[in-house]
Structure formats: C-alpha cells, structure tokens
Amino acid sequence: MTTTDIPVQAARAQSPEPSRKPRGKREREGAAWVFLSPWVLGAVVLTLLPMAVSLYLSFTDYDLFNAPRWVGFRNYVQMFTEDPRYWRSVGATLTYVVIAVPLQLALALAVALALKSMRRGKAFYRSAFYAPSLLGASMSIALVWRAVFNDGGTVDNVLSGMGVHTGGWVNKPGWALLAVALLTVWQFGAPMVIFLAGLQQIPAELYEAAAVDGASRRRQFISITLPMLSPVLFFNLVLQTIQAFQVFTPAFAVSGGKGGPADSTLFYTLYLYDRGFVASHMGYASAMAWVLLIAIGAVTAVLFRTSRSWVFYANEGER
C-alpha cells in the first residue's frame, strides 16, 4: 500500500506557486498537468478507485456473479468471531514476520560489515549478495525452493549425509514456515546495500578517536556503529516489516497454493486470495484486505513510536 502517497505528491506538485505572471502560470500549470497525467491517471484509476470499490465491497456479499448485496459489518464480524482459519492465518503471518525480519536484518548487517572492511573484490561480492533480491520474488525461485526443501531434496540429502534426518521440510508443519522464512532471509541483498551505504556515512574519525582511547572492536560496534546506523536500521526495519506482512508468492508456490501443511504457511494474503478467488467471497476478501491495511498501519505507527527511544539522528544535538 506504499503507492497511496502518489496522489498526495501529485497534488502537491501542481499546487499553485506564488507567481506574478498569471498567464505564464496558467501555461505552466497546463504543462504540468500534461506531464503529470500518466501518474494522476494511474493513481486515480489504478489505486484510488479500486481502493474505494474494495472498501464498498467489504461491506457486501459479492460472489463475482450476482450483484453485491449490502451486509453491513457482517464480513468483519464473521472474520473475528466465526472463522478459526482466519486466526490461524493471522498466527502464521505473525510468526513469519517475527522470524524472518530480524534474521534477515541481522544477516544483512553482518554481511554489510564484512564487506565494508574488504579491500578487494568488494563490488563483485556486493553484486553477488544482491542477486537473490532480484530473483527472490519470482515464482520460479519459489518452486526451486520447494524442490530443494522437499522429501529427497538437496537439504534433506545434505543433512542426511551429516547424520541429521529431517525429511522434507515443506510437508511438515513448523518446518514449512521455516523454509519460507529462509527464502526471505536469503534475499537480504536490498537491506544489505542500504546498510553498506549507511556504514560508509559514519565518519572515520569517530573510530580513530575511539581506537586512540583504547576501545575494542566490540565496544566500537556497540557505541559508534549501532547508534550512528540506527536511522538506517529503522528504515530497513519498517520497510521489511511492511513487506513481510504482505508476503504471498513464496508461500503460494511452496505450499502449492494451499497454505499447508495444516495451515502452517497459510499467510494472511494467501488466505485472502483463497477467500476471494477460490471461494468467490470477494466481499469477505476485501474486508480482510482492509483489516490488513489497518494492521500494517498500526504496526508501523508503533514502530515509529518506539523509534524515539532508540533511533539516533546525528543532527539532534543541534536542535
């Protein structure tokens, strides 16, 4: 839902600037509209309008075939009180977010730190580690993942070779979610590149001063790197959390669209899709979508709240 800010920007961009030549202003305004039209059209037709329709549909019973029937809050009530599978999907999604996001950020930070101190081949490794982020969202990688973690797949074989017999991961509840989470963790390239940029912003003299004072590497990391990096860390955390809540493709592919085994990978979006397109309850699915939107908004707001106590902005001292 990050695209919703487009119309706001568009509106801002064409807001009248103080000008002394009315005609020139009008001409410029016209030109602005011409250039903006693709975005304005896109925002209205592809984002705002469908959102309005979906909000309306969330209060209806709509099966795609017959006209939507107004049912008030029934979809919402049913979701919270009569649908055990809904809560299972909420549980699966939360578990996934709590596992995948911290693991991914930790790995991204670790690799970024290692790359930072590297003298040669930095560009190569940076690209190599970034590659999975480009591939990761695709269906094909998710299918490969399914094969790798299946019965007799690579992971099973390698672990068996080491004397650990796990069998296939994708057909065991608990393990399947871990396999999907690992697919996300593996795509740590995007946050890593941002961490790397953040690390390079930290003034070298801070480390030099600390070294002169006899601070250990660990001390330097805790007292300099982490605080100086906290805005970037916060940025990555918010972004990855929002993305994790909306994860769909890997779970869809790894579980064959069913969210199995035993609903363990039935993520929110997967269940939403299932309700809408498999069970033909578009009204219910729309209601689910709105609850998700509000939930993500709430989680983000909480993150922003807590950020005050741990995110350090270098210019804060000047205020």
Next chain:
Amino acid sequence: MAAVLTLGVLLTGCGGSDESSGGGKTVLRYTWWGNPDRAARTHEAVALFEKEHPGITVQTSFAGYEAYKQKLATQAAGGDAPDVMQLDYRQIDQYASGGILLDLGKQKKALRTDEIDAGLLATGVVDGTQYAIPQGRGTETVVYDAKQWKAAGVALPRNGWTWDDWADAMRELAKKTGKPGSVDPGQSEDCFEVWLRGQGKTLYTQDRELGFTADDLTRWWTFTDKLRREGAVSAAEQTTQLDGTVENQPLARGKAVSDFNWDAPASGFTPIVGEGLTLGPMPSGTNGTPGQYFKPSMFMGAAATSEHPEESAAFIDFMINDEKAAKILGASRGIPVNEPIRDAIGPGLKDFDKTIADYQDSVDGKLEAPPQAPPSGDNALQTTFGRDYDQVSFEQMSPREAAEDFITEAKAEVRS
C-alpha cells in the same frame, strides 16, 4: 492488497473483445480444463469442426482445473465469458443463477439432445431451464497397480465389497508390501460422499442444506485417521501434498499401491504405473448399498452474452452428437453421453479408454441415481474439507474438533 484485489475485477471489465469477426469469419472462443492428452484430442476434433464449417473459427484455450476455475470466474464476472465453456457439476448452479449461461433449450434446431439419457440430461437443468449439456459420464474408482497387489497375495477389489473389507485389504497390503495400501481417503470430500451414500445419507438435502452432521464426519475421520496411524493409508506428509494432479498422488510417487480417483482422469497414471493399472469398484456400505454413482464428468455451456448463440450451439452439438468427433475424443472426457454413439464407438475403444468402458459396464445398473447439482458454496468446501483433515492427520486437532470446524464453515457457505 485491497487495490490489487479489486484491480483484477475491474480490468476484466474492460477486456470486451471485438475479435468475434476475424476476416468475415465467425470466431468462437472455447475454453476447457484438462491434461495434455485431452488437449491433443480436443484440437483434432476442433480442426474437424472448422473443416466442416468453413465460416467458423474456434479459438481454444485450456488450463488445469483450479487455474481454469479462477480464470473463468473472473472472465464471467467481467461480462467476457467465452462463447462455449466446459463446466463442472459444482459450477452450474452458480453460473446459471448468475445469468452467465445461455438457455440451450431455445437452440433445439442446432443442438439435438434426444439421444442423451434423460436422467443424465436433467443434471444440466437449473430451475427448469437447460443451461448445460453433460458431455461425458464418469464414476469414482479404486485405481490400483494390479501387479503389486497380486504379488502381495491380497484379494482384489470386487463388486459389493464394504469399507471394512477395504480397510482389511489396506492393512494386509501394508504388511506385505511395506508401504501404505492406499492414499488416505480422509482428505477427499468425494470419498466421504461415497461412504455417506453407502449409509443412505447424502452430502446435501433436496433443499440444499447439509445432509450430514458433525457426528457423521467425526466417524469418517476417526476411521481414516486410525488407518493412517496403523500405516495402512498414506502418511500426513504425503497426503498434504495432494493437489488434484495424478503426478502428486502417492500411487504415482510409488508410495502406495492404490488410489481413489475418477475413472477418466485416472488415465494419467498409465505412463507412471504402466501395464498393471486397473480400475476397481468403490467400497459400499455394510449392507451392500453402493455409494458411488455415475455423474456427468463435465458439461458444455454457452455464454448468455455470446454474439453467436446458434454457432455456439452447433459446436456443442458437434462435440456431443457427432460420431467422427466422438471417435477422436474417445473417453478423454468420460464415456460419451449420446447413447447410439456410445454403442457405436464402444468396440473401437483402445488402451485405457477400453479399461474405462469395461469398468463402467461392470458397475452399470448397480448404482443409485446421482445427487442433484451441489449448491454453489460446495466449490469452496471441497478445499476446506482437505484442509480441515490436514489438522487431523498432523494430529493438531481431534477428528471431532476438525469436524465441528468444518460444519461451522459449511453451514455459512451453504447459507450465503
């Protein structure tokens, strides 16, 4: 997600195609679901139709059942249903009441129905109107690898065997072969229905209410769950991977000796199982009441919005009543419903087509009438059924708890 969800709905609304007259020719769109074998035979039949009707071109497209179902629903909602479409028993009610389907009763000139068994033809009637024509006849079956089964020295499936006989055979097979005798039927609503009918009950009543209770479902799941624990049917890890394709059934993976399926799609096992592939009757109730039934394996319907209703009807007529077409199609969509044609092509059937025909002959006349078309909510309940059983087979819920969950959702589905 909210935006994405409605986007699909809106976009299909703008897709009204103007391709219905390509170069002075009438163009019909025809969609169906199926496997590559069915596709090859369908294309051959369509080519023959185009040769006989030089003014008509038929554009075809097909997909797997799940994908097809979702695509067709979106197209239909956008007012862009294909001229001719293949429909499942579970879809007819929804499509007919949604005004998607053409009244085929008004197309009698182009579409003959007098050679189709009246009972079977009536399955395409909703609220007194003939919205769809059954295209083939199918029934459920225990499909098994006779080589392994015989080598184990266990008595083969036979007419009138009961679910208890079947369970004993599965236990014995598991003991002798070292692998489960069958796929776990607990995940299949179809198998449950056969078991239920064997006791004189039905999935749905005449008034489209649920025909069974949580007690019935608890007994069924307790029965299958016990067999799973004994290793007589497939383990939860295998069962959860079922997705409707034969390739993922335990029989095809070499993880079981037999499988439950419909007779026509069981042809997909031939390249994997080989020569020994055999069809046997479904188990019946303790007093011998058969649970399985002949049902229309699929229907053909035309779109109410079609610009060429007569040509569409003519095409349906060709697919169902033309002997040359029937010879090409064989039993790929089930045994033909047109009786003279069934008799005419019967002796010429080869390979697995003949296996299906022989199997249907062996149970013909012994089965009870098919139930009426299930209410539209059943479409979704099929998936729910398997999901709830997953909770049982992975031992996260008792059969009773899962059954209560299912009944709650089923009641909501049937109500809406």
